[in-house]
Amino acid sequence: MVRDQRASASTPADDEAVVPGAGVQEHDSSRLASLVSLAYDFYWEQDAELRFTHVAGLGLERSGLDATAMLGEVRWSAGTEPVSDNGSWEPHRALLQARRKFTDFVYKRRNARGEDRYLQTSGLPMFAPDGRFLGYHGISRDITETVRTQQALRQSSTLLESMFDTMDEGVSVFDAELRLVAVNRRFRELLNFPQALYAPGTPFEAFVRHNAARGDYGAGDLEAQVRERVEQARQFEAHHFVRERPDGTVLDIHGRPLPGGGFVTVYADITDRATAERALRESKQVLENTFEHMDQGISITDRQMRLVGMNRRCRELFDFPEWLCQPGTPFSAFMRYNAERGDYGPGDIEEQVRERVALASRFEPHLFQRERPDGTVIEVRGSPLPGGGFVTLYTDVTKRARAERAVRESESRFRSLTVLSSDWFWEQDAEFRFTRVEGRGGDDGDDGGLSAGLGKHWWELGFEVEGDWEEHLALLAARRPFHEVVVRRTRADGTVQYVRVSGEPIYDAQNRYTGYRGVGRDITQQKRAEERIQYLARHDSLTGLPNRAWFHDLLTLALHGARRYQRKLAVLFIDLDRFKIINDTLGHEAGDQLLKEISSRLKRCLRACDVVARLGGDEFVVMVQEIEEPEQLVTVARKILAAVLEPVPILGQPCRVTASIGIAMYPAAGEDDQTLMKNADIAMYVAKEEGKNNYQFYSPDIKTQSLERLALETGLRNALARGEFSLHYQAKVALQSEAITGVEALLRWHNAELGPVSPAQFIPVAEQTGLIVPIGRWVLRTACAQNVAWQQQGMPPMCIAVNLSARQFLHDGLLDDIADALRDSGMDPALLELELTEGMVMHNTERAVALLTQIKQMGVRISIDDFGTGYSSLAQIKRFPIDALKVDRSFIREVASDSADRAITGAIIAMGKTLSLTVVAEGVETLEQRDFLRENGCDEMQGFYFSKPLPPEELAAFLAKERGGGT
Numbered sequence: 001m002v003r004d005q006r007a008s009a010s011t012p013a014d015d016e017a018v019v020p021g022a023g024v025q026e027h028d029s030s031r032l033a034s035l036v037s038l039a040y041d042f043y044w045e046q047d048a049e050l051r052f053t054h055v056a057g058l059g060l061e062r063s064g065l066d067a068t069a070m071l072g073e074v075r076w077s078a079g080t081e082p083v084s085d086n087g088s089w090e091p092h093r094a095l096l097q098a099r100r101k102f103t104d105f106v107y108k109r110r111n112a113r114g115e116d117r118y119l120q121t122s123g124l125p126m127f128a129p130d131g132r133f134l135g136y137h138g139i140s141r142d143i144t145e146t147v148r149t150q151q152a153l154r155q156s157s158t159l160l161e162s163m164f165d166t167m168d169e170g171v172s173v174f175d176a177e178l179r180l181v182a183v184n185r186r187f188r189e190l191l192n193f194p195q196a197l198y199a200p201g202t203p204f205e206a207f208v209r210h211n212a213a214r215g216d217y218g219a220g221d222l223e224a225q226v227r228e229r230v231e232q233a234r235q236f237e238a239h240h241f242v243r244e245r246p247d248g249t250v251l252d253i254h255g256r257p258l259p260g261g262g263f264v265t266v267y268a269d270i271t272d273r274a275t276a277e278r279a280l281r282e283s284k285q286v287l288e289n290t291f292e293h294m295d296q297g298i299s300i301t302d303r304q305m306r307l308v309g310m311n312r313r314c315r316e317l318f319d320f321p322e323w324l325c326q327p328g329t330p331f332s333a334f335m336r337y338n339a340e341r342g343d344y345g346p347g348d349i350e351e352q353v354r355e356r357v358a359l360a361s362r363f364e365p366h367l368f369q370r371e372r373p374d375g376t377v378i379e380v381r382g383s384p385l386p387g388g389g390f391v392t393l394y395t396d397v398t399k400r401a402r403a404e405r406a407v408r409e410s411e412s413r414f415r416s417l418t419v420l421s422s423d424w425f426w427e428q429d430a431e432f433r434f435t436r437v438e439g440r441g442g443d444d445g446d447d448g449g450l451s452a453g454l455g456k457h458w459w460e461l462g463f464e465v466e467g468d469w470e471e472h473l474a475l476l477a478a479r480r481p482f483h484e485v486v487v488r489r490t491r492a493d494g495t496v497q498y499v500r501v502s503g504e505p506i507y508d509a510q511n512r513y514t515g516y517r518g519v520g521r522d523i524t525q526q527k528r529a530e531e532r533i534q535y536l537a538r539h540d541s542l543t544g545l546p547n548r549a550w551f552h553d554l555l556t557l558a559l560h561g562a563r564r565y566q567r568k569l570a571v572l573f574i575d576l577d578r579f580k581i582i583n584d585t586l587g588h589e590a591g592d593q594l595l596k597e598i599s600s601r602l603k604r605c606l607r608a609c610d611v612v613a614r615l616g617g618d619e620f621v622v623m624v625q626e627i628e629e630p631e632q633l634v635t636v637a638r639k640i641l642a643a644v645l646e647p648v649p650i651l652g653q654p655c656r657v658t659a660s661i662g663i664a665m666y667p668a669a670g671e672d673d674q675t676l677m678k679n680a681d682i683a684m685y686v687a688k689e690e691g692k693n694n695y696q697f698y699s700p701d702i703k704t705q706s707l708e709r710l711a712l713e714t715g716l717r718n719a720l721a722r723g724e725f726s727l728h729y730q731a732k733v734a735l736q737s738e739a740i741t742g743v744e745a746l747l748r749w750h751n752a753e754l755g756p757v758s759p760a761q762f763i764p765v766a767e768q769t770g771l772i773v774p775i776g777r778w779v780l781r782t783a784c785a786q787n788v789a790w791q792q793q794g795m796p797p798m799c800i801a802v803n804l805s806a807r808q809f810l811h812d813g814l815l816d817d818i819a820d821a822l823r824d825s826g827m828d829p830a831l832l833e834l835e836l837t838e839g840m841v842m843h844n845t846e847r848a849v850a851l852l853t854q855i856k857q858m859g860v861r862i863s864i865d866d867f868g869t870g871y872s873s874l875a876q877i878k879r880f881p882i883d884a885l886k887v888d889r890s891f892i893r894e895v896a897s898d899s900a901d902r903a904i905t906g907a908i909i910a911m912g913k914t915l916s917l918t919v920v921a922e923g924v925e926t927l928e929q930r931d932f933l934r935e936n937g938c939d940e941m942q943g944f945y946f947s948k949p950l951p952p953e954e955l956a957a958f959l960a961k962e963r964g965g966g967t
Contacts, residue, residue, distance in 0.1 A: 191207075
């Protein structure tokens with residue numbers, strides 16, 4: 001024991017020590033010295049400067065440390081290195097400066113032999129009775145062997161892990177509780193599980209469930225798949241199987257149980273091998289299928305002349321029984337079977353068999369034809385196989401043999417015709433009379449073919465040549481060949497037959513001319529097709545009227561005449577109103593039927609010298625010639641309007657359309673076809689804007705209006721993208737309490753160039769162009785979002801009404817648009833009210849009822865807007881699942897002074913009450929109007945009397961003021 005007398009202590013508490021009296025100190029020191037001498041640890045003390053003052057114990061000798069050398073040193077003196085605290089002395093020093101105890105601090109110290117020893121030390125601070133800090137004391141232990149053992153284990157573990165992780169096979173290890181122990185890198189690559197599953201302890205079931213969910217086990221009940229595989233795993237039995245994953249990877253899987261429970265599974269990627277094996281199997285199957293289904297018969301024998309294989313065609317050709325065609329059957333058995341049924345003719349059967357067996361035993365290539373008793377001619381081609389055996393091919397060449405005979409017999413006759421394309425063959429004598437007609441199309445009836453005309457000329461059979469016969473006869477007299485000459489004749493049934501012929505002169509062996517021969521083809525159907533194509537190029541396929549191209553030709557021709565003789569003519573551009581609604585609701589067949597009927601009516605309205613054409617869709621154009629006064633055109637236009645207006649019965653119900661007509665006169669409205677057509681079109685659009693079912697003459701003023709409309713339409717097409725639309729909101733008020741019950745969203749447009757544009761101007765244009773559908777979708781989404789925004793600002797929930805256009809109501813995506821607006825905004829469907837006009841729901845009531853029912857099932861309210869302007873009745877209205885009626889403002893305007901308006905408004909309110917509907921009056925502007933509506937039981941009103949339409953922020957302030965009791 002070595003002691004430095006600068007400090008001594010004992011330990012009365014866990015984290016500090018107070019130095020006791022001298023007697024107790026000596027007694028305790030004696031006991032401590034005895035204990036230290038027996039322990040592997042060594043005891044140490046430090047003074048207040050943390051220098052060792054006392055070091056003792058057997059552990060010093062085992063560690064090779066010199067206690068004397070340590071005295072007076074601090075723990076971090078030269079030759080030491082910290083291991084704990086991430087290899088830093090600073091945390092340890094800070095702890096000592098704080099006078100706190102420490103445990104199991106590890107550091108490295110070099111001993112007297114120059115060896116590095118690892119020491120684990122723990123210590124307590126010591127204090128004098130007066131609280132003065134005296135230093136530290138504690139024990140240390142040499143843990144060098146433990147550290148080295150751990151280092152060796154880590155190195156070994158690292159090596160094993162490296163080997164484990166670099167294996168070519170994937171490996172997974174699960175314990176007895178089927179929890180993951182480890183997987184290697186290859187396992188992760190092959191199975192591609194989420195990273196979270198690779199955490200140790202993950203249940204085996206989680207891997208199985210992931211595989212089942214991504215379809216690795218194929219179709220089936222997921223839970224059943226998981227349960228089955230987990231139960232199999234719990235048996236901890238060795239297993240081996242191959243599994244193909246959905247991505248085409250093929251895994252060879254071997255599983256082995258582990259001693260004490262659990263199992264290890266090895267996954268090998270055998271995709272290449274499996275692919276090769278599959279390709280081999282498929283190739284073998286292809287070869288087998290090819291072998292079995294070849295048009296040629298094949299037989300294969302081995303070196304002992306026993307059958308190896310025979311395909312189906314071979315069995316068919318020789319009509320061998322199934323029992324004879326088994327592998328291993330001797331070649332002689334087939335020869336005997338043939339001989340016994342007479343295939344080799346009369347003679348000794350055994351001799352016939354011996355002769356053929358001996359010939360085959362030579363294993364020499366051979367080729368011959370054999371004609372069987374039934375007349376079948378079979379070509380037999382045999383070849384020896386490498387290593388012995390024979391393969392023989394049997395081809396049925398019966399047709400070829402017969403054809404070769406026929407070819408040889410007629411080779412000289414037909415050799416010159418091989419270069420000609422023919423449907424049938426003909427020959428004529430030197431006087432051009434038919435002597436032979438053969439082939440397809442040569443004889444299809446008394447007046448359809450030419451075989452009945454043997455001994456006659458072309459012209460005697462009624463044929464005419466394009467041009468004249470004299471020119472063709474001159475060619476024949478010159479002994480010249482001719483190609484693709486077209487002749488025609490009218491048959492007894494009135495149809496025209498066309499024939500295209502080619503021919504060349506015939507010379508005998510002495511080079512004497514003997515006539516003509518050639519080929520011919522009936523091209524009647526081709527000619528009819530060409531005529532049909534020409535017709536369709538100039539006519540509309542549906543109505544039979546001239547099409548756009550032919551009309552332009554006719555108009556151009558008429559303009560030449562009018563210009564030459566200084567006459568007037570006019571172009572009437574006609575567009576059917578409401579045709580699209582009928583076409584969309586009743587179907588394209590109904591639309592086609594309507595167009596054909598209108599076409600017939602238009603033709604009946606015109607003179608023989610006038611022309612009506614269909615440009616496409618529901619657009620027609622008329623050319624009226626030889627006009628003296630514009631009144632003549634007025635008469636024509638009125639006749640057309642009246643004819644179009646007449647109902648057309650379609651699918652059992654009368655359908656009615658109207659027409660809008662634009663009129664352009666030559667020369668005032670244009671002097672060429674393009675200008676006349678364009679100006680008539682402009683006038684037609686003005687007719688539409690004037691309410692449809694009318695006509696308009698073109699004038700410069702109309703052109704100006706058209707340009708304004710074009711500017712309006714152009715701006716409207718870009719308005720959504722430019723963010724030029726906004727919504728104003730007008731409050732609806734309960735008449736009895738004057739409480740606000742909701743608002744109606746009203747569309748506004750401010751164009752950068754046009755300024756504010758009235759809805760009365762742009763809404764009809766949006767309807768006509770179809771732009772109302774995306775605009776309406778924007779209105780619906782914006783209104784719902786604004787309602788939710790108001791609620792988020794603290795305003796109570798209220799119903800918001802949005803108008804639906806006719807185009808929107810007919811659009812297939814309406815239900816999706818409503819659902820999207822509600823979902824994206826998060827608004828309660830009960831707070832949305834959709835307003836529709838009477839005409840929209842009355843046009844096709846069955847569709848309307850079905851569609852409104854679906855909207856109602858969403859929880860959305862429905863009201864009929866502008867009620868009273870249509871033709872609906874109580875019986876019709878009660879069919880629809882609606883919540884409210886809105887009395888049209890036209891009845892409210894004079895309700896205080898006009899008895900008829902009062903009666904109509906009262907009737908509408910009564911009807912609403914009868915059907916338990918909310919009745920809303922639109923356009924209320926005066927106190928008298930309000931009082932009348934209140935006295936007659938109207939539920940709600942809307943109009944300037946209470947509030948004009950306001951922007952969102954102004955409406956919010958207005959509503960807050962009203963609900964706060966302000967005025």
